Amino acid sequence: MPELPEVETMRRGIEPHILNETIITIIVRERRLRWPVSKQFDAQAPGSKVQQVQRRSKYLLVYTSKGCIILHLGMSGSLRILDVNTPAEKHDHVDIVFSNNKIIRFRDPRRFGSVFWTRADPLKHKLLIKLGPEPLDEIFCPELLFKKSRGRKQNIKTFIMNSQIVVGVGNIYACESLFLAGIHPTTAAGKISKKRLEILVETIKDVLNKAIKKGGTTLKDFTQADGNPGYFAQSLNVYGRESEPCNVCKKPVKKITQCQRSTFYCPACQR
DNA sequence: ACATTGACCTGGGAGC
């Protein structure tokens, strides 16, 4: 469900509500997420005070005085800030209750999301330690992409979705950035010129930045932390537009499958 | 080292 812009939007929406607030209690209704929610979480987190809310890749990091809560929303997860007495509904798996009578409510029908609690550095967590560079960081640059892609036969679309290469480029924005770069999604990563990779790095940064500015893409059940939907969906060029005319050349957008994921592209504009 | 596939889950929409 959420890609990097949605998670960043979520982070910005949530932080002001909980900064400097104390966690009163943790309510776990369902521990069976992508990984089981540990009992240390609800045992140890209460009494801790929120110091900052950060993001690494698509993980939200809630740093507190006693440890860090690591949240991932998977495909169908959402977080909302609610009043403490709002009744829980189906799939509302975890509540974090704060001293200002607000709660963060984690809902996730498909349970691909995860919630961790760690007293160590969250960036050293097993699932975060191997992550590649942030796409909006200057470390993610054409030289790096060029170097990492040489000798790779994998198609460029799957390649840029590999979190060891660069994090935060999910299915939507992989399709969109390749469209804007004019690169055909099936091209072998290792055969793309440095010049074209320069453009690709630029379009990845652009598309993510623009989506963050617009508050994330609206798709199905995505809502921002305050419950208002984002509105980036209307500016998608190819994603979800199979058979519809390309915004540039009017030829029909094509849909193919790569690595078991749908890829949308314009066969005329992307070579 | 690299590349691909299966797996984890539920809900919504299409088609019959």
Place this chain on the structure above:
DNA sequence: TGCTCCCAGGTCAATG
């Protein structure tokens, strides 16, 4: 109306 099938924004572990 109701059933079945297919699809979905992620990403890890296992397998070639």
